[in-house]
Amino acid sequence: MDERAAAPTFGEFIKAFGRIGCLSFGGPAGQIALMQHEIVDRRGWVEQGAFLRALNLCHLLPGPEAQQLATWIGWRLFGVRGGLAAGLLFVIPxxxxxxxxxxxxxxxxxxxxxxxxxxxxxxxxxxxxxxxxxxxxxxxxxxxxxxxxxxxxxxxxxxxxxxxxxxxxxxxxxxxxxxxxxxxxxxxxxxxxxxxxxxxxxxxxxxxxxxxxxxxxxxxxxxxxxxxxxxxxxxxxxxxxxxxxxxxxxxxxxxxxxxxxxxxxxxxxxxxxxxxxxxxxxxxxxxxxxxxxxxxxxxxxxxxxxxxxxxxxxxxxxxxxxxxxxxxxxxxxxxxxxxxxxxxxxxxxxxxxxxxxxxxxxxxxxxxxxxxxxxxxxxxxxxxxxxxxxxxxxxxxxxxxxxxxxxxxxxxxxxxxxxxxxxxxxxxxxxx
Structure with missing residues (x-):
């Protein structure tokens, strides 16, 4: 990992998902890979097993799985406000x-x-x-x-x-x-x-x-x-x-x-x-x-x-x-x-x-x-x-x-x- 695997501040979290929202081209496969790199591999904010289990959940649900995965990551880290922030930053750009x-x-x-x-x-x-x-x-x-x-x-x-x-x-x-x-x-x-x-x-x-x-x-x-x-x-x-x-x-x-x-x-x-x-x-x-x-x-x-x-x-x-x-x-x-x-x-x-x-x-x-x-x-x-x-x-x-x-x-x-x-x-x- 390039950065420490400590829990992020809300500001760091917003900055990371602002970047993800602007770079999330390539359909769901590319978007999920981007979150894997930025959130799991690089920063270590979410464990690999939890990330994969959440992805399985998102596949169970109607709607875009990548956006829902982003929302779940935010919910996991900061509750409802984190889920709202991550989900919106993924969609708004x-x-x-x-x-x-x-x-x-x-x-x-x-x-x-x-x-x-x-x-x-x-x-x-x-x-x-x-x-x-x-x-x-x-x-x-x-x-x-x-x-x-x-x-x-x-x-x-x-x-x-x-x-x-x-x-x-x-x-x-x-x-x-x-x-x-x-x-x-x-x-x-x-x-x-x-x-x-x-x-x-x-x-x-x-x-x-x-x-x-x-x-x-x-x-x-x-x-x-x-x-x-x-x-x-x-x-x-x-x-x-x-x-x-x-x-x-x-x-x-x-x-x-x-x-x-x-x-x-x-x-x-x-x-x-x-x-x-x-x-x-x-x-x-x-x-x-x-x-x-x-x-x-x-x-x-x-x-x-x-x-x-x-x-x-x-x-x-x-x-x-x-x-x-x-x-x-x-x-x-x-x-x-x-x-x-x-x-x-x-x-x-x-x-x-x-x-x-x-x-x-x-x-x-x-x-x-x-x-x-x-x-x-x-x-x-x-x-x-x-x-x-x-x-x-x-x-x-x-x-x-x-x-x-x-x-x-x-x-x-x-x-x-x-x-x-x-x-x-x-x-x-x-x-x-």
Missing amino acids: GALVMLGLSLLYAMAAGLGWFAALFLGIKAAVLAVVAQALMRVAKRALGTRFKWVLAALAAIPLTVLHAPFPLVILGAGVIGAVVSRTRPEWLGAHHAPTAAADRAPTHRLVLQTLGTVAAWGAIWALPLVAVFALLGPHHVLWQVGLFFSRLAVVTFGGAYAVLAYMAQQAVSGYGWLMPGEMADGLGLAETTPGPLIMVTQFVGFLAAWRHPGELSPLVAGLLGAGLTTWVTFAPCFLWIFACAPWMERLEHAERLQGALAAITAAVVGVIANLALWFALHVLFRTVTPGGLPVLASLDWRAALIAAGAAAMLFGLKRGIMETLAACALGGLALSAF
């Missing part, structure tokens, strides 16, 4: 950058050079999603049964357009049942009963109920204000309600819910055009913090384009703020309520089985997302049934996507470098 990019996107929409720039970014996103699919599959599909679960998730989403929450719920139920009878199908083993598995104390139950009530109220507060001031038909109410529901089913990270989000934002509410979801993901890849920050992009554009009696700018800012609030307030609820139960959750066999099955199903969900993006980026026309019109193939997008794949898989270039090169490629090919 990326949220501010994403807000600026969303505003620029909305104001520049319709300009030829801007459309050419994002032609390249959207094509690059196809390769980025394919890379994420391969990484998640390698980690999650360790048994034949998990491959079957991934296929069972992909088929109804692609062919039947089944609701994403229903697919995740079904996978969880299957995992919980299989974990009791055939745990080896999930690559799991029954954990030995430990003292931590005893019935929880009365005090811990009351503490948890109080935490849930307090953070549930915090989560709902802006929704109540929107309902009272603007009514249930305003776009801000729809945005707040939709992303609140999404926060409960965000298992498997941002890639897992993007297809569902796109389906609802494009077809359900009409907030975005199909290709714009890929634009938002491309922007989110360039910002620090959780990739789920793409929700802010959607909330901003939804309110900007349907402001009602508000101005587009005011509505867009409120939409971005509301979306960010209802996306990340639940993360604090989950951590503050569940962290004291961490050891007990590690021995919950059915819960672990459900998580393993959901993780496998997420591979199928991301495969569905990759197909959805490919159809709407590579083809100018897609039928209502989801089939592409072959004559509408955009050869420029196909060429740039192939180049992005070569950079990521062949040349092993980073995501930021690939996005930048493809954006320039989109500008260069815009003349054709």
Whole structure:
């Protein structure tokens, strides 16, 4: 270690997480590795075993696991104020950058050079999603049964357009049942009963109920204000309600819910055009913090384009703020309520089985997302049934996507470098 392994002062802690929040590029794997280096290896503020157990807990919960891990580290070191500080510092830098990019996107929409720039970014996103699919599959599909679960998730989403929450719920139920009878199908083993598995104390139950009530109220507060001031038909109410529901089913990270989000934002509410979801993901890849920050992009554009009696700018800012609030307030609820139960959750066999099955199903969900993006980026026309019109193939997008794949898989270039090169490629090919 470069520094002593003593407990930090609150000022040292704030400085460390301010640095982490500004440097947390690269998705959850890179963000978790950064916290491992800064908090465990370099400073020794949290023991390696506790860090890994907390990471397992965060995988059990909906929402961005890296942000929740940051919140847990803060809670472990300084209680609720530490959890708030770490969680907010992890989110705020990326949220501010994403807000600026969303505003620029909305104001520049319709300009030829801007459309050419994002032609390249959207094509690059196809390769980025394919890379994420391969990484998640390698980690999650360790048994034949998990491959079957991934296929069972992909088929109804692609062919039947089944609701994403229903697919995740079904996978969880299957995992919980299989974990009791055939745990080896999930690559799991029954954990030995430990003292931590005893019935929880009365005090811990009351503490948890109080935490849930307090953070549930915090989560709902802006929704109540929107309902009272603007009514249930305003776009801000729809945005707040939709992303609140999404926060409960965000298992498997941002890639897992993007297809569902796109389906609802494009077809359900009409907030975005199909290709714009890929634009938002491309922007989110360039910002620090959780990739789920793409929700802010959607909330901003939804309110900007349907402001009602508000101005587009005011509505867009409120939409971005509301979306960010209802996306990340639940993360604090989950951590503050569940962290004291961490050891007990590690021995919950059915819960672990459900998580393993959901993780496998997420591979199928991301495969569905990759197909959805490919159809709407590579083809100018897609039928209502989801089939592409072959004559509408955009050869420029196909060429740039192939180049992005070569950079990521062949040349092993980073995501930021690939996005930048493809954006320039989109500008260069815009003349054709």
